[in-house]
Amino acid sequence: MKSLATLKAWGTAALFALATAATAQPQPQRPAEIKLGMSTFMTGPASVLGAPAKAAADMWIEEFNAAGGLDGTKLSPTWIDEGQGADKFLSEYRRLAQEPGEKLMLSAISSGYCNALAPVAEDLKVINILWECSTEKVLEERRYKYVFRTGPNGTMEMVAAVLHLLKLKPDFKTLAVVNQDYAWGRDSWEIFRNTLLALKPDVKIVAELFPKFGAPDFSTEVTRLQALRPDVVLSTAWGGDLDTFLRQASQRGLLKSSQFVLPLADSSLERLGDAVPAGVIVGFVGDGYFADPESANDPEARAFVQKFKQRTGAYPNFAVYHMIQALKAATGAYRQALADNKGQWPTTDQLAATLRKLEYRGLSRPIRLREDGQALQGQLYGVTAKDASQPFPVARQLLFYPADILTPPVGQKSAEWVKTLKPALIQDSRIRRVGN
């Protein structure tokens, strides 16, 4: 019996030691490489946005590693394709997030996937940077420790869109919306509608059309819009969907008969060329634009645009800018945490704490992360105009909307906060012209 008691005692002690060891986060050794679990759309209509972002990331990581990495520690990306469906994506994501070693996840583009993977990352205690998806709901519905967004969210984008529309066309009467039927399309419309009705209550919304994500044909929607003849047509569609929609709308003259507001058109302008007439309101999901006059004097931005165009044959789109922002934020956070730790490699918790108050820059204006993990990035909006130097329309009459006027305070839900906005916001002095 005594031996049994001894055995139990040793056993309990051992278990206790193991448990403590398992739960405590010891200061890790400097790893040879940081595994980046990165996701983008590599297949399907959305890949016209996703593939350039991957090219940009590969380019940037190559340069970063060649320059020595993080004092010797290199970045090692593994890519997950968001185009293969939710089940496969999530199982791939989970597998990568559970691999041993130092890792950071940069995921995803699709707002739907972001909603699903945020709890998974939090569960597994792996830092995940939502590098592209804009749905504000992810960080508003729940407070996360390990999930961050280094770019703007839908609230900033949509409030700025409404402000810009009301600045340029204060007297329109009717509006129709054609958004993709998934989290982003629905959530962005909710914010836009609530903001618009708060700032201009007499607007009549004549149609709300939600074709499915990846729809190959928008002819019926175009017919319906032509029959209804709204003054303004909003679409937060992006990628291949937007390309098809704009092409079909242009073929049938819809782009000329209604004022189009396209917050995510930046990536489609180059592909569509002449199909997009002058006068369309376009946004940049942030403020990264290759033809931004204020970035003409920034050597890093200029060099990047040139290199990117050489490598891929196209100008960078907003997804590219967001990818670079995310990478710079991640590596900046590591550097900051290393400095704070006097050279000791930081634990995940320490890195998360550093990210929470990080200030960084992508290839445009400075950005700051706040305590709920959301970045504060201003929005650039402009109007298309023909330009002799490019075979596609360029955005002119650019206005910059700072993030402070576009974002609810931490803890408040956007959908409700936007209802409290006042029409005086349209003439706020903090909105400024960019360029001439």
Add this chain to the structure above:
Amino acid sequence: MDLNLLLLATVDGLSYAGSLFLISLGLTLICGVFGVINVAHGSLYAFGGYSAASLLAWLLPHTSSTPVLVASLFVAAAVVGGCLGALLERSLLRHFQDRDPVLQLLVTFAVFMVLEDVQRMVWGATPVNAGDLATRLGTTELLGVTFMNYQLLFIPGVALVAYAGLQLLLRHSTAGRQIVAVIHHREVATALGINAARIGTLTFALAGALGALGGALSVPMTSFVPGLGAEMIVTSFAVIATAGLGQVTGALVAAVLIGMARSLAVYTLPELEVVMPYLMMVAVLLVRPHGLFSATAARRI
């Protein structure tokens, strides 16, 4: 809903019905002749579209004559669809022809899976389309709405010609009447000296070409991505199940019904647009279990 919108909905519905009919025509033909529902038809549609796009891309630098480009769509469909259909029948389905129809259906499902991957390997996963061709045929204005002639006139026109052509073929040509005989009773037809095996291959080639034609004619209007075949096949099922398996005229009527239902939904209850074909199918099958125009068959005990 006012008269204008009703007219517009009708126009939209009829043009959608045209493309739906073309796609379902091949499927219903195979159903009638072989008693098999060919799930791989969706792949034939996709292959037709992709090949047409490739052929157009190859031709465009060499010619800009619209009739030639449009004809190339038909050529691509006929060649690719016909060969693929005939190949499918001779190499595979022939060996399963005395098995349970459900097993035959599963074989075609397996073929569909294989062809999906082949399609992805050949043409990749980025969207493929041939947008310029549709613009060349110009536009028409109707009730203040601009329509593409391609969608408004060309596709429904081709659908009607295909229907008339098929009826002519089946009634007035030797091969066609042999097909009808084989549909009616394979054994008796063979006893009368008709080479049922050859007729089978011919029918599959014809049906394959028709399915591929549906795809080839769609590619100037819509973008082709992986997964489109799967969607198309299940919508075609809705059409032929509503019509009654093997009924060609029935398929025309069913296509019009479903096309109209869908476009009316877009104008009244847009959220139900995608549900309409299946709702129609279920509604019809509940009332007439064998479809709207089924042939009466004696029940063997």
Add this chain to the structure above:
Amino acid sequence: MRTPISPVAVALAVLLVLAAGWAWPWSRMPIITFLCFGLAALGLTVLMRAGQVSFGHAMYAAVGGYATAFAVRAFPGIDGLAAAAAGVLASLAAGALVAAFVSRYRGIFFGMLNLGLSMVLFSLAGKLYAWTGGTDGLRFERPPLLGVAMERGQFELAMLVLALSLAVGIAWMVQRYFDSCAGQVMLAIRTNETRLEYIGLSARSVLAQGYVLSAGLVGLAGALLALVQSLVTPESGYWIRSGEYVFIAILGGSGHAIGAFLGAAVFELIKLAAAAWFTDAWQILLGATLIAVIFFAPQGIVGWRRRAPKPAQPTPAAQEAR
């Protein structure tokens, strides 16, 4: 005629599965997936014994999954098992509703009607964003199991044990159903339904019963999968998923309840192997396997194992009747 499955073999298999799940954490999800697919295929096997194939049964997996999600979201703190039970109840109810009229149909129209219904459900699930989360599906918090809130790793292991015990228990019960009167009547529906009616048995009501049972089985599979992923999407009810269930049922064979699980195991192994070596060609591999199985062994794995030895000379009747 009946070769009973050796309980020793089953026990060995169960132990192997448990050991694999314990030793290799990455294997837990594939194992749970294989068990759930096996349960769903078992549901389809029930109907296949009557000669009816449904091409829309995945809709019950969707119903089960969404009901589980609704339960967890509506009653925070509810036990996972209770939520899964809600899922099964919902799919049983849906199955009963549909069975009332679908049991009239036979053959290809049975399959078509089921397909139509499943597409209606699928399209609605994708469109009604406010209720079903649209094409992104519904997410929910991981519920406690039997009152114990668990970390991810423990949860997966617990779900593995749950799925395994359910699979074994239900397979045994379904096999008893197959051997019972109702089960034999199902077989008779396939061979000669009219004569069945002559002897006074209602084919329709037995088929309806079988349909409800199959709906419940597929619903259970859907509920378990939703629970373990904390997510349910409309894809779980897509017609291709129904096709995969039918594929597995054919692969395994409808001769014995274990067939569904054998088929599911082969299916999952092929998918894993293809993902490892032929990432872009897994569908080709699956398609080729299906064709091969239908050609060489249309009775599935179970049927292949049971094929009677060719008699070289007349054998005594006693031997043949085993």
